[in-house]
Amino acid sequence: MTTEQGLSPTSYINHHLTQLTHSVGDSPFWTLHVDTVVVSLLLGVVGFGFLRWVVSGATSGVPGKRQAFVELAFEFVDREARGIFHGDRHRFLAPTALTVFVWVLLMNAMDFLPVDIMAWFFTDVLHLRAFRAVPTADINTTFALSLVVWLLMIYFSVVVKGWGGWVHELIGTPFGSHPLLWPVNFLFNLVELVSKPLSHSLRLYGNMYAGEIVFLLLGMWAATGLSGAFFGVLLGAGWAVFHILIVVLQAFIFMMLTIVYIAMAHESH
Amino acid sequence: MNINLTLFSQALAFAIFIWFTVRFVWPPLIKAIEERQKQIAEGLAAADAGRKSLDTVAQQVAEIEKEARKKSFEIIEMHENRAKQIIADARDEAHAKAERIIAQANEEAQHEAARARETLRVEVGNLVVQGVEKILRREIDPKTHVDILNQLRKEL
Numbered sequence: 001m002t003t004e005q006g007l008s009p010t011s012y013i014n015h016h017l018t019q020l021t022h023s024v025g026d027s028p029f030w031t032l033h034v035d036t037v038v039v040s041l042l043l044g045v046v047g048f049g050f051l052r053w054v055v056s057g058a059t060s061g062v063p064g065k066r067q068a069f070v071e072l073a074f075e076f077v078d079r080e081a082r083g084i085f086h087g088d089r090h091r092f093l094a095p096t097a098l099t100v101f102v103w104v105l106l107m108n109a110m111d112f113l114p115v116d117i118m119a120w121f122f123t124d125v126l127h128l129r130a131f132r133a134v135p136t137a138d139i140n141t142t143f144a145l146s147l148v149v150w151l152l153m154i155y156f157s158v159v160v161k162g163w164g165g166w167v168h169e170l171i172g173t174p175f176g177s178h179p180l181l182w183p184v185n186f187l188f189n190l191v192e193l194v195s196k197p198l199s200h201s202l203r204l205y206g207n208m209y210a211g212e213i214v215f216l217l218l219g220m221w222a223a224t225g226l227s228g229a230f231f232g233v234l235l236g237a238g239w240a241v242f243h244i245l246i247v248v249l250q251a252f253i254f255m256m257l258t259i260v261y262i263a264m265a266h267e268s269h
Numbered sequence: 270m271n272i273n274l275t276l277f278s279q280a281l282a283f284a285i286f287i288w289f290t291v292r293f294v295w296p297p298l299i300k301a302i303e304e305r306q307k308q309i310a311e312g313l314a315a316a317d318a319g320r321k322s323l324d325t326v327a328q329q330v331a332e333i334e335k336e337a338r339k340k341s342f343e344i345i346e347m348h349e350n351r352a353k354q355i356i357a358d359a360r361d362e363a364h365a366k367a368e369r370i371i372a373q374a375n376e377e378a379q380h381e382a383a384r385a386r387e388t389l390r391v392e393v394g395n396l397v398v399q400g401v402e403k404i405l406r407r408e409i410d411p412k413t414h415v416d417i418l419n420q421l422r423k424e425l
Contacts, residue, residue, distance in 0.1 A: 024274065033275040040279060044286050048294060055297045060304035074298055095295035099287045135279075140272060144279030148287070 013216050016119055018130035019138065033138055040135035043106040051102070077101055080256060085263035093262055096152070100145065100258045105251035107135040108208060111243060115215050136250075137208040139201070146201035149258050153196070156265040200257050207250045211243055394422040 020035040054070045063071060081094040110133045122131035135141045157166045170189045171182040218239060222232025398418055405414075 028271065029273050031271075031273040031275070032278065033273070036275055037278050037282075041282055044282060048286055048289055051290070051294045055294050058298050058301040060301040060308065063301075063305075070298065071302060074295075074302070078299075090295065090299050092291055094299075095291040096287050098295065099283075099290040103283070103286060138275065140275035141279045143272065144276045145283055147276075148280050148283050 009220050012220060013213070015130060016115060016216050017132065017212070020128055020131050033132075033140060035131045035133065036135045036138040036141055039110060039133055040103075040107055040141060043110070043135075044103055047102050047106050048099075073102070074098065077255065081259050081263075084259050085266065087266055093259060096262070097255050097259050100149075101251055101255040104136060104145070104204065104254050105248065107141065108204075108247040108251055110134045111137070111208060111211055111247055112240075115212065116219055134208055134212060136204055137212050139205045139209075142201035142205040143197070145204075145254070146197040149200065149261055150197040153261045153265045156262055160266050196261060200254070200261070204250050204254050207246055211239075211246060214239055390425055391422075394425040397425060398422055 019033040022032045022034045024030045024032055051070060054066055058067055077098045078089070078094050081089045081097050085093050087093070113133055118131070118133050122128045122133075132138065154166075157169070161169065168177070171177075171186045173185060174188065175181045175185050215236065218232045218236040222229045222236070398421070401418075401421075
């Protein structure tokens with residue numbers, strides 16, 4: 001980082017963790033993280049376009065290698081959905097789980113891009129103020145995903161059990177449907193209802209964000225001298241390998257929770 | 270960590286991607302996979318049926334083979350019997366013929382012998398008569414004794 005030699009550690013990390021923003025209104029809320037939106041949309045279009053391209057040429061005979069690869073992913077997601085959900089999963093749940101898995105995996109995989117080279121590319125080549133390439137390290141993305149899943153969960157609860165059934169479930173379970181217990185039940189369910197999207201989104205966000213920070217700290221260490229460079233490279237490589245696991249694992253966990261939440265909405269207590 | 274409009278744009282994008290996958294990605298491939306599962310199941314069933322019919326045919330073949338072997342043995346036995354019969358018949362016929370020939374020959378020989386004996390007798394008679402004639406010419410008149418001579422000739 002010869003161009004940033006005058007920078008302090010704080011400004012180095014801040015620079016890496018600044019979103020490329022674009023204001024569309026007066027208040028801070030009307031801001032768009034251009035980097036997050038562009039990268040995630042690009043990945044989504046490429047990923048799902050690829051799937052659509054493979055699938056539109058799918059044969060029921062002997063599949064080619066490309067189709068077999070996609071079928072592996074399908075089979076993987078479908079197996080998880082089959083194990084948890086006992087309705088017609090092909091209509092909605094399994095494809096939704098596939099969407100979550102593929103998209104989150106691709107967005108997480110942006111973490112594989114080396115942070116400093118990307119920073120140099122975006123600021124010195126494209127002359128952008130800042131750019132964060134990992135959409136899932138932006139809490140807006142993970143909250144967006146978990147809130148959509150949360151809304152789907154409520155939607156299916158209402159569709160399957162009816163408004164009455166859902167309300168009854170909110171106030172009548174898990175302690176019993178005695179009127180005196182209604183407030184307790186409701187409080188209990190409220191906590192569960194609120195904690196679901198929070199834990200769902202913060203788990204992914206925390207993992208990816210922390211992963212980025214660890215890379216940045218190792219990068220800073222590498223800038224301190226010869227031994228720092230040696231250990232920085234060594235630990236950086238180790239962390240990168242470990243990160244391959246985290247990227248896939250977090251995508252898998254996010255998909256599993258999506259399946260579990262929506263499947264639970266289909267089952268009455 | 271600030272929540273802003275990005276949240277909603279991401280949620281919208283997510284919803285669109287879900288819709289796209291549910292509508293355009295999942296159904297064609299799951300259809301192809303299920304079709305293939307059906308084909309494989311049918312193929313396995315067909316293989317099973319084929320194996321079963323093969324067993325049946327093999328059993329039938331074995332039965333036919335047994336039958337054929339039995340029949341061929343029967344035919345061979347029949348023909349052997351017939352050959353024996355023919356040989357026996359031929360032997361009998363030959364026997365009969367030989368006996369006939371021998372009998373005929375015997376008869377002929379006896380006949381011949383009788384004839385020879387007759388001839389011999391006549392000749393010997395004549396010879397004796399001639400001899401006796403020669404002896405008796407001087408003493409016996411042949412004309413008077415012709416009946417005696419003739420009788421004698423007959424008795425010889």
